[in-house]
Amino acid sequence: MCNCAELFENVMKDFAGQTKTNPAQYQESSFQESQLIPILQKLQEAFGYLPQEVIKKLSEKTGIFVSQIMGVVTFYSQFRLQPVGDNIIRVCFGTACHVIGAENVADAICRELEVKLGDTTEDKMFTVESVACLGCCSLAPVIMINEETHGRLTPDSARSAIREFKDKKHA
Numbered sequence: 810m811c812n813c814a815e816l817f818e819n820v821m822k823d824f825a826g827q828t829k830t831n832p833a834q835y836q837e838s839s840f841q842e843s844q845l846i847p848i849l850q851k852l853q854e855a856f857g858y859l860p861q862e863v864i865k866k867l868s869e870k871t872g873i874f875v876s877q878i879m880g881v882v883t884f885y886s887q888f889r890l891q892p893v894g895d896n897i898i899r900v901c902f903g904t905a906c907h908v909i910g911a912e913n914v915a916d917a918i919c920r921e922l923e924v925k926l927g928d929t930t931e932d933k934m935f936t937v938e939s940v941a942c943l944g945c946c947s948l949a950p951v952i953m954i955n956e957e958t959h960g961r962l963t964p965d966s967a968r969s970a971i972r973e974f975k976d977k978k979h980a
């Protein structure tokens with residue numbers, strides 16, 4: 810599995826005693842499905858995303874069916890099944906942002922980076938995601954570049970924010 814067996818085992822060590830190695834045991838075990846989310850979070854932290862191999866391995870380790878794990882992974886937007894770029898741009902499509910022009914902002918960013926919404930740039934520098942409310946609706950339309958919030962954007966100022974960020978990175 811992607812030469813990362815050790816990494817996987819390291820993460821799983823923290824949850825020792827909460828998983829079962831025999832799938833049959835799981836049916837009757839007291840394994841708390843609520844543990845699945847923290848485990849997935851830790852695995853994602855370690856791998857940067859959740860590779861299929863990791864999900865399979867997790868299924869073997871916990872006895873939880875891959876389909877159940879996938880149900881959780883695809884339900885929560887925090888989980889990623891694809892590798893991401895070094896920097897994440899989150900474009901808010903919540904109601905406030907949507908009505909004030911999130912679409913145009915997203916379009917400007919995607920054109921600037923030559924990438925589709927949800928995808929990663931070829932150089933792996935950015936992943937552009939759409940998200941629901943970022944919690945600062947008064948600044949709509951809003952994006953976040955990693956932890957940095959940029960508000961009251963126009964397509965032009967969004968492009969500038971990306972360029973400035975790139976310049977800072979290359980400085």
Ligand code: FES
Pocket residue numbers: 901902903904905906907941942943944945946947949950951
């Ligand atoms: S709707 Fe965009 S920050 Fe709330």
